[in-house]
Amino acid sequence: MRALISVSDKTGIVDFAKKLRSLGVEIISTGGTFKVLKEAGIDAVEVSEITNFPECLDGRVKTLHPNIHGGILAIRSKKEHMEQLSQLSIDTIDLVIVNLYPFKETILKEGVTREEAIENIDIGGPTMLRAAAKNYQDVAVVVDPKDYGSVLEELQEKGEISLGTKFYLSSKVFEHTAHYDALIASYIRNERKDYNLPETFTMTYEKIQEMRYGENPHQKAAFYREVINQPGLLASAKKLHGKELSFNNINDTNGALELLKEFEEPTVVACKHSNPCGVGCGDNIYEAYMKAYQADPTSIFGGIVVLNREVDEKTALEMNKIFIEIVAAPSYEEKALEILKSKKNIRLLQIENILQKQAENSYDIKKVAGGILVQTIDSKLFDEDHGLKTVTEREPTSEEIKDLIMAWKIVKHTKSNAITLVKNGKSIGIGPGQVNRIWACKQAIEHAHEFLGEESTRGAVLASDAFFPFPDCVEEAAKAGVTAIIQPGGSIKDKDSIEACNKHNISMIFTNMRHFKH
Numbered sequence: 001m002r003a004l005i006s007v008s009d010k011t012g013i014v015d016f017a018k019k020l021r022s023l024g025v026e027i028i029s030t031g032g033t034f035k036v037l038k039e040a041g042i043d044a045v046e047v048s049e050i051t052n053f054p055e056c057l058d059g060r061v062k063t064l065h066p067n068i069h070g071g072i073l074a075i076r077s078k079k080e081h082m083e084q085l086s087q088l089s090i091d092t093i094d095l096v097i098v099n100l101y102p103f104k105e106t107i108l109k110e111g112v113t114r115e116e117a118i119e120n121i122d123i124g125g126p127t128m129l130r131a132a133a134k135n136y137q138d139v140a141v142v143v144d145p146k147d148y149g150s151v152l153e154e155l156q157e158k159g160e161i162s163l164g165t166k167f168y169l170s171s172k173v174f175e176h177t178a179h180y181d182a183l184i185a186s187y188i189r190n191e192r193k194d195y196n197l198p199e200t201f202t203m204t205y206e207k208i209q210e211m212r213y214g215e216n217p218h219q220k221a222a223f224y225r226e227v228i229n230q231p232g233l234l235a236s237a238k239k240l241h242g243k244e245l246s247f248n249n250i251n252d253t254n255g256a257l258e259l260l261k262e263f264e265e266p267t268v269v270a271c272k273h274s275n276p277c278g279v280g281c282g283d284n285i286y287e288a289y290m291k292a293y294q295a296d297p298t299s300i301f302g303g304i305v306v307l308n309r310e311v312d313e314k315t316a317l318e319m320n321k322i323f324i325e326i327v328a329a330p331s332y333e334e335k336a337l338e339i340l341k342s343k344k345n346i347r348l349l350q351i352e353n354i355l356q357k358q359a360e361n362s363y364d365i366k367k368v369a370g371g372i373l374v375q376t377i378d379s380k381l382f383d384e385d386h387g388l389k390t391v392t393e394r395e396p397t398s399e400e401i402k403d404l405i406m407a408w409k410i411v412k413h414t415k416s417n418a419i420t421l422v423k424n425g426k427s428i429g430i431g432p433g434q435v436n437r438i439w440a441c442k443q444a445i446e447h448a449h450e451f452l453g454e455e456s457t458r459g460a461v462l463a464s465d466a467f468f469p470f471p472d473c474v475e476e477a478a479k480a481g482v483t484a485i486i487q488p489g490g491s492i493k494d495k496d497s498i499e500a501c502n503k504h505n506i507s508m509i510f511t512n513m514r515h516f517k518h
Contacts, residue, residue, distance in 0.1 A: 006098050006124075009102070013033065016148040018040070019152050020152075063124040095161075103117070103184060122180070132170075137163065137166070140166050182204035211246060231352060233356075242347030252272070257306055257351070259279070262381065265281050271303055272304070278296045289319065291425060295428060304327075304328070305324050306328040329351070363376060382512075400483060404461045407462065413517065419443070420462070421462055421482070438472045438476065460480070467491040477506065484509070487508070487511070
């Protein structure tokens with residue numbers, strides 16, 4: 001048996017090669033790997049002795065040769081192939097141990113140049129891997145050092161590597177090279193600043209967490225992150241306390257974080273089932289938390305709370321009065337952490353740079369049966385070209401404008417059809433995910449009345465994620481005492497809603513931008 005070893009990641013390779021030699025395996029090697037093996041006293045043959053051709057072009061060309069690829073690709077059961085190898089004096093290669101130039105590690109280095117990145121695109125390595133993986137019936141191919149142990153075990157116990165193991169190793173190769181190529185393509189696309197949706201769409205992610213189950217206990221799930229990970233996002237969170245996050249935990253926390261990132265002032269977002277249930281802004285994080293809690297003290301129970309300031313002792317004491325699944329914040333005072341950790345089942349996440357948003361060229365992806373829907377993320381809040389436009393006789397006051405903008409931020413991150421009520425820097429009613437807008441409006445008002453009393457909506461403002469096709473929402477808002485409304489506009493019946501606002505002395509702003517969230 002002959003093995004070809006050429007690895008950039010030399011973890012465990014000396015020990016592996018020694019054991020292969022003890023089993024009588026002849027070793028061929030290249031460049032830096034050959035040097036490491038020789039220094040360790042392992043008998044090996046340099047590739048140039050097999051090819052009868054020196055490595056050249058700074059090592060860019062060394063294994064791209066028929067004496068290598070013929071030995072890998074020959075089908076042993078095919079008489080013609082074996083006769084040709086004999087005529088050409090080519091020996092078979094039965095085991096290929098290769099991992100690739102560190103392209104990912106290179107592009108993740110601070111200040112890396114394009115030239116450095118391009119030079120770390122492996123050519124010969126993927127070619128050998130793919131050749132061996134294609135001919136898996138006859139060749140075992142190892143791309144992952146974690147597989148050294150199982151390969152040695154089979155060789156020691158059976159004298160060969162089973163077909164099932166070879167097929168498994170082959171599949172790992174194609175997953176690995178696909179990941180490698182997708183990463184290169186993504187890097188080059190970003191270097192070109194090409195943010196258009198490509199004709200063929202390939203992305204690559206790395207698993208960071210296996211999950212006990214998915215959305216429901218009978219579904220399998222895992223958490224993957226982008227290779228070039230951005231700070232401030234959930235995928236870069238550090239868990240300080242509690243068990244692993246579930247599928248639903250991660251999905252819900254991400255939604256809460258996306259809303260939190262809309263605010264620069266001290267803000268707390270409470271979330272349940274991917275919808276905000278309470279949002280509070282204040283002069284400090286304690287005030288913000290109390291507003292978020294008071295907005296819906298029922299739904300916050302067992303929910304997710306995210307904060308954009310350090311959690312202090314006073315806030316932690318309040319949070320500890322109820323059961324919260326997850327708390328995420330940029331940092332925690334030592335005493336606050338001690339208080340929160342007293343509850344065994346709470347998960348505590350630290351997310352540095354929590355205010356940092358996704359890059360504008362990021363994608364939002366939704367799976368549908370047989371395909372995916374891909375769009376750029378909804379990164380804007382208002383239409384920058386047209387701005388806000390008051391369409392009613394009454395202009396909103398400065399305090400109303402402040403609350404209107406807050407309501408607009410919340411409704412942007414609430415499932416459509418969505419209506420949000422805000423008063424004095426606090427969400428007081430949220431109507432998410434209804435099949436018509438009037439139901440969402442009624443739900444938001446009823447929500448406020450239930451928890452805060454019927455007077456709570458007097459002087460409140462209302463936001464709608466899409467235009468009003470009828471004036472019915474305005475009429476409901478007027479009955480509740482709402483004084484200002486923000487909505488995209490654009491309905492052929494906008495005039496009806498404007499007239500209804502004027503009749504009730506309600507100010508209404510058009511944004512010229514909608515925020516559907518499905």
